[in-house]
Amino acid sequence: DTGVSQDPRHKITKRGQNVTFRCDPISEHNRLYWYRQTLGQGPEFLTYFQNEAQLEKSRLLSDRFSAERPKGSFSTLEIQRTEQGDSAMYLCASSGAGLGRGLNEQFFGPGTRLTVL
């Protein structure tokens, strides 16, 4: 297993365009998380899935954002009508079942850096 992967690594788009990011978690992990990190800040939670069910969405996730995890495997995060304020690093993480560290330790992907011009 090669860990969590994200695609693309970088995305430059014009304001108003739609973008979609993909995350492939570690295969046996049933939880998948999306975070957003702006320059100089810590990551902020956006949403998470347990298997295919989206269980929580942050208030940061406006109506322009949608996330899916069909069949409980990979996940996509789509941003519609992008704005300059959406420019950030979008991080995906996954974690497995179990107690304590096993449940809560999250493994992060390399991130997708979005620039909205």
Added chain:
Amino acid sequence: AQKITQTQPGMFVQEKEAVTLDCTYDTSDPSYGLFWYKQPSSGEMIFLIYQGSYDQQNATEGRYSLNFQKARKSANLVISASQLGDSAMYFCAFSIYNQGGKLIFGQGTELSVKP
């Protein structure tokens, strides 16, 4: 409200010396986990160490140890024998066990190791 605070925006340490990065948190939930992550300039988040709220002993992982003071709600990271490759951003985070495991991160501390 749940909150985590890192009060040191930047720290300098001489190579081979030890350094402590501060982290305090605020939650009323008794069941939680504390984490430290390292983020080099390349951007990936690298897990360093974990401490569960019910763990009696401080966690250690190689050169990293977590100084857990539950009553004071602090979870400081100690890096012993600093190396040049330790220069990076360091984030403290915690998650409440019954809230899906989402991580709440601090603002980060930028550590610079001097030769």
